[in-house]
Amino acid sequence: MATRKRTDALTRARIVDAAIAVLDADEEAGLTFRALSQALATGPGAIYHHVSGKGELLDAATEAVVTAALDLPGGGAAPREEVHALALGLFDAIDDHPWVAAQLAAQLARTSAHGASLRILEALGRRVMTLGVPREHWFTTTTALLYYVLGAAGQNAAARESSGGDDRAAVLAREADAWESLPAEDFPFLRAVAAQMRDHDDREQFTAGVDLVLAGIAASGARVSGGSAR
Amino acid sequence: MATRKRTDALTRARIVDAAIAVLDADEEAGLTFRALSQALATGPGAIYHHVSGKGELLDAATEAVVTAALDLPGGGAAPREEVHALALGLFDAIDDHPWVAAQLAAQLARTSAHGASLRILEALGRRVMTLGVPREHWFTTTTALLYYVLGAAGQNAAARESSGGDDRAAVLAREADAWESLPAEDFPFLRAVAAQMRDHDDREQFTAGVDLVLAGIAASGARVSGGSAR
DNA sequence: ACCTGAACACCGTTCAAGT
DNA sequence: ACCTGAACACCGTTCAAGT
Numbered sequence: 001m002a003t004r005k006r007t008d009a010l011t012r013a014r015i016v017d018a019a020i021a022v023l024d025a026d027e028e029a030g031l032t033f034r035a036l037s038q039a040l041a042t043g044p045g046a047i048y049h050h051v052s053g054k055g056e057l058l059d060a061a062t063e064a065v066v067t068a069a070l071d072l073p074g075g076g077a078a079p080r081e082e083v084h085a086l087a088l089g090l091f092d093a094i095d096d097h098p099w100v101a102a103q104l105a106a107q108l109a110r111t112s113a114h115g116a117s118l119r120i121l122e123a124l125g126r127r128v129m130t131l132g133v134p135r136e137h138w139f140t141t142t143t144a145l146l147y148y149v150l151g152a153a154g155q156n157a158a159a160r161e162s163s164g165g166d167d168r169a170a171v172l173a174r175e176a177d178a179w180e181s182l183p184a185e186d187f188p189f190l191r192a193v194a195a196q197m198r199d200h201d202d203r204e205q206f207t208a209g210v211d212l213v214l215a216g217i218a219a220s221g222a223r224v225s226g227g228s229a230r
Numbered sequence: 231m232a233t234r235k236r237t238d239a240l241t242r243a244r245i246v247d248a249a250i251a252v253l254d255a256d257e258e259a260g261l262t263f264r265a266l267s268q269a270l271a272t273g274p275g276a277i278y279h280h281v282s283g284k285g286e287l288l289d290a291a292t293e294a295v296v297t298a299a300l301d302l303p304g305g306g307a308a309p310r311e312e313v314h315a316l317a318l319g320l321f322d323a324i325d326d327h328p329w330v331a332a333q334l335a336a337q338l339a340r341t342s343a344h345g346a347s348l349r350i351l352e353a354l355g356r357r358v359m360t361l362g363v364p365r366e367h368w369f370t371t372t373t374a375l376l377y378y379v380l381g382a383a384g385q386n387a388a389a390r391e392s393s394g395g396d397d398r399a400a401v402l403a404r405e406a407d408a409w410e411s412l413p414a415e416d417f418p419f420l421r422a423v424a425a426q427m428r429d430h431d432d433r434e435q436f437t438a439g440v441d442l443v444l445a446g447i448a449a450s451g452a453r454v455s456g457g458s459a460r
Numbered sequence: 461a462c463c464t465g466a467a468c469a470c471c472g473t474t475c476a477a478g479t
Numbered sequence: 480a481c482c483t484g485a486a487c488a489c490c491g492t493t494c495a496a497g498t
Contacts (some may be wrong), residue, residue, distance in 0.1 A: 033472060037371050043483045045474075054472065054491080098339075105335035109328075109384045118420070125419030139423040140439045147381030154339045155373070187353030190348070209370045211304040216446025240463080263491060273464045275493075282492065 101154030331384030
């Protein structure tokens with residue numbers, strides 16, 4: 001909020017930091033070059049000396065958040081624990097910066113894999129390689145993990161956002177109510193799972209999902225690697 | 231392309247059809263109310279009599295595409311085959327209308343589940359219920375499947391788009407080359423999977439990924455349901 | 461009631477002019 | 480070289496005026 005009075009020169013890093021602050025406060029729609037230049041106490045044109053346009057700015061902001069989230073302690077933990085740590089790191093990062101979810105999704109939809117999403121893919125894949133998965137499943141396995149992590153974390157963040165500061169339990173109850181009032185012939189599944197939505201822990205359910213995908217990995221790799229079943 | 235000369239009255243359905251045509255031709259950035267009204271031989275304001283704004287229009291266009299894709303033959307096939315059919319139906323729909331992937335992702339990121347994404351969740355979940363998965367895993371299992379299907383189908387569509395009409399094999403080779411030229415210490419995983427990217431069938435790999443998630447489902451359900459292992 | 465299209469309040473981006 | 484901020488070419492949306 002404190003509109004700095006250009007104490008030091010404009011840098012790409014300061015611009016990206018300011019962009020993250022604006023995105024956190026006002027979501028993607030709030031990030032305009034006018035708002036951003038005001039926060040930096042300069043004119044809109046100045047930003048273009050350090051960043052080629054809005055697209056690159058969004059990518060850079062996403063990259064900064066993801067890089068921080070992927071920075072693990074580094075002590076050689078078991079690969080399965082590292083996958084958990086990476087997944088939860090991204091979960092929390094997206095929880096803090098909900099706009100990152102849509103940004104990563106758009107980045108993935110735009111191209112095969114670039115920038116931040118490429119880094120995530122590599123970080124997850126490196127652990128998958130050591131989990132006893134047959135080599136020909138490495139890629140599919142890792143992308144499945146990536147999609148689950150981004151999808152579930154994004155949905156969690158969206159649910160928190162829409163609460164508007166409400167009690168989390170109240171939001172879950174409202175959602176559960178909505179699902180239970182759907183027509184029974186058309187939505188048997190959503191009605192069936194509505195109850196279990198009413199009380200669950202978000203992070204716990206997220207980790208359970210990661211384990212489910214890892215179970216698929218273990219099952220498809222069982223023929224080769226034998227058991228880490230226990 | 232044929233700018234009709236308002237033979238019949240403007241309807242919501244005609245507007246949505248025209249929007250889909252524009253999106254298919256010019257991607258999301260090409261859908262403006264000016265372009266759309268020109269295609270419909272009217273003024274921009276006319277559209278607002280049938281649709282509340284651009285957001286609703288995008289949702290309606292997505293809904294139309296997804297509804298068509300989810301419309302299965304209906305003969306009671308095995309649930310596993312039906313999941314395959316649903317997944318491939320979405321895969322092909324997103325292949326034909328690449329903008330749908332980003333739209334569904336945004337829809338999921340915006341809210342817990344609405345409109346088109348809610349329908350997909352229900353369609354997949356109904357089959358998951360009959361696959362012997364323990365009840366407490368229904369929701370996580372189905373969302374994992376949903377995220378994989380949307381993520382993988384979207385990425386496939388993006389890869390096709392970026393080819394610009396090039397030979398598919400050439401695109402894969404170029405991507406494989408790019409991955410292989412990444413620094414070895416930083417990207418051991420992507421370098422390891424680059425080779426298998428060079429020649430693979432897109433739909434085949436997609437189905438293999440669906441099976442991987444289904445394997446996770448089978449593994450976590452094994453304790454309860456016994457084997458459809460074969 | 462539905463349509464029309466000019467007008468309004470924005471936006472990203474550019475660029476002459478300053479330092 | 481970096482910054483400034485007015486100006487340009489758009490955009491979604493509104494609304495008086497028409498039929």
